[in-house]
Amino acid sequence: MAMQKFAVTPGFEVGGTLFKPEQLAILGRIIGENAKIELTTFKQLYVAMEEDRLEEVQGELREVGLQILPSGFFTKSLIACNFCKGADEARLELAKALDEAISGHEVPSPLKIGYAGCALGTSEPLLKDIAVVKMKDAFDIYVGGEAKGLKAHLAKLFMSGVKEEQVIPIVSRLIFTFQEQGKKKEKFSKFIERITIETLREINA
Numbered sequence: 001m002a003m004q005k006f007a008v009t010p011g012f013e014v015g016g017t018l019f020k021p022e023q024l025a026i027l028g029r030i031i032g033e034n035a036k037i038e039l040t041t042f043k044q045l046y047v048a049m050e051e052d053r054l055e056e057v058q059g060e061l062r063e064v065g066l067q068i069l070p071s072g073f074f075t076k077s078l079i080a081c082n083f084c085k086g087a088d089e090a091r092l093e094l095a096k097a098l099d100e101a102i103s104g105h106e107v108p109s110p111l112k113i114g115y116a117g118c119a120l121g122t123s124e125p126l127l128k129d130i131a132v133v134k135m136k137d138a139f140d141i142y143v144g145g146e147a148k149g150l151k152a153h154l155a156k157l158f159m160s161g162v163k164e165e166q167v168i169p170i171v172s173r174l175i176f177t178f179q180e181q182g183k184k185k186e187k188f189s190k191f192i193e194r195i196t197i198e199t200l201r202e203i204n205a
């Protein structure tokens with residue numbers, strides 16, 4: 001029987017990316033004994049299971065509040081911090097709306113988007129392809145972080161002082177530009193180097 005892989009995430013709240021015990025119990029019970037669960041570095045579980053029961057299983061997982069997303073060359077769900085400064089101060093609702101807007105889009109190579117509710121950045125936003133960091137009254141957006149390999153480097157500041165209502169349109173435009181102009185399998189950090197951060201800023205002007 002062919003196996004198929006998909007991503008599972010509980011979303012996030014004040015406290016972090018938290019699976020409820022009953023969600024994990026149901027996941028373990030229904031995916032079948034041949035299934036495999038992989039813990040990714042980007043706060044998703046990858047489930048590989050027999051494809052004939054895929055729809056039924058995904059439906060049950062959605063019913064207990066889990067999000068189902070594609071694995072592979074897609075935008076990942078938002079890699080958010082724990083919102084320790086509180087939902088309002090760290091802008092939890094914006095992060096949830098951003099997650100909904102940016103997750104699961106097909107892109108030339110897997111794209112990780114990070115969010116930090118303050119400048120302490122405990123979710124390591126500067127190691128992500130795109131990062132949104134809440135500053136005092138506005139947001140900074142970074143691009144091109146690379147966490148892997150010997151040439152690992154931090155993301156660069158793309159825009160500063162961004163108003164809350166502009167965050168989702170700007171991040172969505174970055175994803176769209178990568179979809180349109182990225183080469184197949186090109187990493188986002190390489191894409192930024194090739195088309196330059198200045199050109200990206202002009203596209204967003």
Ligand code: SF4
Pocket residue numbers: 081082083084085086090116117118119120121122123
């Ligand atoms: S980034 Fe700031 S608000 Fe978010 S968990 Fe870390 S310290 Fe708390």
